[in-house]
Amino acid sequence: MINFFYTDEYLKHDTGQHPESIERIKTVKKLIFENYESHNFLNPPLANKEIIYNVHDKDYIDYIFDNIPDTGFSYFDPDTVACPNSLNSYLCAVGGSVEAVNQINLNKNKKVFFCAHRPPGHHAEKNKAMGFGVFNNVAISADYALRSKKFEKILIIDFDVHHGNGTQHIFENNPNIFYASSHQYPYYPGTGDLTEKGCGNIFNCPLPANCDSKLFRKLFSENIVDKINQNFDLLYFSAGFDAHVLDPLASINLEDEDFFWITKKILDKFANNIPIISVLEGGYDMKGLYNGLNNHLKVLQDYSYE
Numbered sequence: 001m002i003n004f005f006y007t008d009e010y011l012k013h014d015t016g017q018h019p020e021s022i023e024r025i026k027t028v029k030k031l032i033f034e035n036y037e038s039h040n041f042l043n044p045p046l047a048n049k050e051i052i053y054n055v056h057d058k059d060y061i062d063y064i065f066d067n068i069p070d071t072g073f074s075y076f077d078p079d080t081v082a083c084p085n086s087l088n089s090y091l092c093a094v095g096g097s098v099e100a101v102n103q104i105n106l107n108k109n110k111k112v113f114f115c116a117h118r119p120p121g122h123h124a125e126k127n128k129a130m131g132f133g134v135f136n137n138v139a140i141s142a143d144y145a146l147r148s149k150k151f152e153k154i155l156i157i158d159f160d161v162h163h164g165n166g167t168q169h170i171f172e173n174n175p176n177i178f179y180a181s182s183h184q185y186p187y188y189p190g191t192g193d194l195t196e197k198g199c200g201n202i203f204n205c206p207l208p209a210n211c212d213s214k215l216f217r218k219l220f221s222e223n224i225v226d227k228i229n230q231n232f233d234l235l236y237f238s239a240g241f242d243a244h245v246l247d248p249l250a251s252i253n254l255e256d257e258d259f260f261w262i263t264k265k266i267l268d269k270f271a272n273n274i275p276i277i278s279v280l281e282g283g284y285d286m287k288g289l290y291n292g293l294n295n296h297l298k299v300l301q302d303y304s305y306e
Contacts, residue, residue, distance in 0.1 A: 001038075001039050001040055001112070001304050001305070002036060002039045002040070002112050002113070002114055002297065002300055002301055002304050003039070003040045003042060003100070003103065003110055003112065003113045003114070004032055004036065004039060004040065004041050004042065004113075004114050004115075004116060005042050005043075005044045005096035005097075005099070005100065005113065005114070005115045005116060005117065006028075006029065006032065006041060006042075006043075006044075006116040007043050007044055007092050007096075009085075009088045009089050009092050010022075010025045010089050010092070010093075010116075010117065010118045011025060011026070012083075012085035012088070012089065013083065013085060013086045013088075013089035013090075013118060013119065014083040014085065014086075015073075015081045015083070015119075016073060016081065018081055018132075019132075019248075019249060019284045020118065020119050020120065020132040020282075020284070023286060024118060024283065024284070024286070024289060025116065025118050027286045027289050027290050028116045028280065028289070028290075028293060029116070030290075031290050031293060031294055031297075032114070032116060032297075035294065035297075036297065036301070039301075040110075042096070042099070042103075044092040044093070044095045044096025044097075044099060044115070044117070045092075045095040045096070045099055046088065046091040046092060046095050047091045047092075047094035047095035047098060047135075047140075049061060049065075051094070051098055051140060051144060052094060052135055052140060054140070054143050054144070054147065055126065055135075055136060055139050055140045055143050055170060056124075056126055056127065056135060056136070056140075057126050057127040059127075060126070060127045060128065061135075064076065064087075064090070064129070064134055064135075065087065067082075068082055068084065068086060068087045069082060069083065069084055070084060071084065076128075076129035076134060077128065077129050077130055079130070079131055079132055080119075080129040080130065080131070080132055080133065080134060082134075086134075089118060089119065090119070090134050090135055092117070093115070093117035093118065093119065093121065093135070093137045094121075094135050094137055094140050094141075096115045096117055097115050097117065097137040097138065097140065097141035097277065097279055098140060098141050098144050100113040100115060100141065100277045101141055101144055101145045101148060101277070104150075104234075104275045104277075105148060105150050108275075110275075111273070111274070111275040111276065111304065112275070112276050112278075112300050112301075112303060112304035113275075113276065113277045113278065114239075114278045114279075114280075114297065114300065115137070115277065115278065115279040115280060116280055117137060117279060117280050118280065119132045119133050119134065120132055120133050120137075120160070120240065120280065120281040120282050121133040121134070121135055121136040121137035121138060121139070121140075121166070121279075121281070122136060122138060122139075122158060122160060122162075122164030122165075122166055122167045122238045122240075122281050123162070123164065123165055123166050123189060124136040124139075124166045125165070125166045125169060125170075126166075126169070126170060130165070130166065130189065131162065131165075131188070131189060132282075133166070136166045136167060136170060137279050138156060138158075138164075138167055138236050138238050138279050139166065139167050139170045139171065141236070141277060141279070142154050142156060142171070142177055142234075142236060143170075143177075145234055146174075146176055146177065151233050151234045152176060152233060153176055153177075153178070153230060153231065153232045153233055153234075154176065154177045154178070154232060154233070154234045154235075154236065155177075155178045155180070155228070155230075155232040155234070155235050155236070155270055156171075156177065156178065156179045156180065156236040156237075156238060157180050157181075157224070157235070157236065157237050157238070157262075157266050158179065158180065158181040158182070158183075158237075158238035158240070158281070159181075159182050159237070159238070159239065159240060159243065159259075159262050160181075160183065160238055160239075160240020160241075160242060160243070160281040160282045161183055161184050161187075161240060161242040161243040161247065161249070161250040161252050161282065162183055162184070162187065162188055162189060162240070162242070162249075162250070162282065163181050163183040163185065163187075163189060163191050163192030163204070164179070164181055164183075164238055164281075165189045165190075165191040165192070167179055167181075167238065168181070168191065168192070168196065168198070168202055171198070171201065171202075172196075172198035172199065172201070172202055173198065173199050174199070174201065175199050175200070175201055177201065178201045178202075178203070178228065178230065178232070179198070179201065179202050179203070180202075180203040180204075180205070180224045180228060181203075181204055181205065181238075182205040182207060182216070182219070182220050182223075182224065182243075182262075183204075183205070183206065183207060184206075184207050184208075184209060184211070184243070184250050184251060184252050185204075185206030185207060185208075186206075187209075187250065187251075192204045192206060193206060194206060194223070203223060203224050203227055203228055204223070205219050205220055205222075205223035205224050206219075207219060207243075207252055209251040209252075210251055210252075210253060211252050211253065212253045213253070213254060213255055213258050216243075216252070216254060216258065217258070217261065220262065220265070221265070225265055225266070225269050228269075228270075231272070232270055232274060233274050234274060234275055234277070235266070235267075235270055235271055235274055235275070235276045235277075236276075236277050236278070236279065237263070237266075237276070237277075237278035237279065237296075238279060238281045239278045239279060239280055239281055239293070239296055240280075240281035240282035240283055241259065241282065241283030241288055241289045241292035241293055241296075242282040242283050242284055242285075242288075243258075244256075244259075244283070244285060244288030244289070244291075244292050245288070246285040246287055246288035247283065247284055247285045247288050248284060248285060249282070249284050254292075256291040256292060256294075256295055257295060258292075258295075259292040259293070259295040259296045260295035260296070260298060260299055262296075263295070263296050263299035263300065264299045267299060267303055271303060273306070276300065276303065278296070278300060280293075
């Protein structure tokens with residue numbers, strides 16, 4: 001059984017005419033409530049500041065809290081917009097990602113979680129918003145998991161089409177958290193070269209523009225699956241679906257079934273009955289998002305019943 005975190009607070013995070021729109025989470029909501037209705041649904045709690053302080057700078061967090069607009073929109077960077085209801089969305093996205101760790105620690109039978117959150121967070125740096133995201137949901141959750149002393153080695157797999165610069169920078173000197181990313185390169189945000197290896201815990205898989213399924217699978221296998229040879233006790237997915245051929249924000253040409261392949265390839269190598277927390281990142285074509293996510297969830301569903 002998959003444990004889904006979702007709340008309608010995400011429908012109140014109004015970004016106007018922006019790619020990271022309410023329509024995205026409506027698409028995800030439709031998929032999970034119509035196709036996975038027999039699974040477990042949980043409301044994400046609001047995160048408290050203290051947990052976020054462990055990853056993001058205090059002054060930056062306080063700035064975000066103090067600059068949510070009373071009316072209209074405010075911008076934390078040219079791509080990252082807030083409305084009066086945005087703070088609850090930010091805090092639920094963090095809170096659900098963290099609560100997944102608590103649920104795993106309380107009940108080992110709950111081993112698969114999907115966090116249907118917005119906005120995405122993997123671009124958010126320690127001290128700045130970036131790429132639609134304000135707080136780095138996956139990084140805060142992984143840091144919390146490590147601090148719980150229940151997990152010793154954590155793996156984050158990021159298959160969003162954009163490199164997760166924030167996640168990489170937050171953990172590049174932490175030997176207990178491995179970060180692996182496949183992404184179009186060179187492209188936004190400009191990081192994610194093969195030479196960026198952190199303390200031996202960073203594995204990047206740059207993809208050329210117009211990369212198709214065959215080349216993607218070859219590069220993903222060579223640069224991530226075959227290179228990482230560690231045992232992990234917790235696995236995260238930064239699950240972005242903007243590498244889909246239909247997506248307007250990049251030029252990678254993956255098909256629906258490639259997201260099934262990615263998920264199964266990673267689980268076959270690394271998921272020896274360990275818990276999994278998958279957190280939504282990008283995906284800006286509604287058909288590509290729906291079909292890509294459905295393929296990802298099919299694999300997680302099968303694993304959850306093993």
